[in-house]
Amino acid sequence: MREWQAIFRDRTGAGKVLAELVARSVPDGSPVVLALPRGGVPVAYEVARALGAELDVFLVRKLGLPGQEELAIGAVATGGVRVLNTHLVAELQLSPNLIDQIAAREEQELKRREDLYREGRPRIPVQGRTVILVDDGLATGASMKAAAQALRREGPDRIIVAVPVAAEQTCDEFRMQVDAIVCAHTPEPFMGVGIWYTDFSQTTDQEVQNLLTDAALQHQAKLQQHNIE
DSSP: OOSOOOSBSSHHHHHHHHHHHHHHHOOSSOOEEEEOTTTHHHHHHHHHHHHTOEEEEOOEEEEEETTEEEEEEEEEETTTEEEEOHHHHHHHTOOHHHHHHHHHHHHHHHHHHHHHHHTTOOOOOOTTSEEEEEOSOBSSOHHHHHHHHHHHTTOOSEEEEEEEEBOHHHHHHHTTTSSEEEEEEOOSSOOOSGGGBSOOOOOOHHHHHHHHHHHHHHHHHHHHHHHHO
């Protein structure tokens, strides 16, 4: 018999809860909401809708050591940014050529997914803006940390990490790395992201495409209405 109870019905419900909390942390302006696909997109969609903000994806691909793919020597992210674990690279004495080979393979997959999700839409610029990075939860937070590091190089004014549920220790670690972090729930013991959702079924590529397209149409309609007024 399990000793925990789900907090959220699904990612959409989690996004609505998170949106209320994020609204208190975002200054006036024109924030950009960036989702980590795929699970972060339904959550981020609700946050963006509540804030009237633009929605985009920010992809991160782990650079796994050949033969030990679970061992991350770094990551590549949207915008051609590469983040390396320099200590691990030095310890393993990895050659620049090997790192380039690993990165090239992951960059190709990253680009394929970006093309698939955006369907020809350009990336939303983030320089000088408040950016809200959203996922469906944080366990170790490795992908989110790589995303935040990569995003910092693109010159946003502020980076806010927002998740519905997270390990408390991971949330605490992020307070030193980003400008603000919003964790709606930090249950103890944490045990994993998925157990706090009644429905944690995998988000499909089609769902990601549909949500991004709908968000883009909503933003376009908002701009047109503003111009009319």
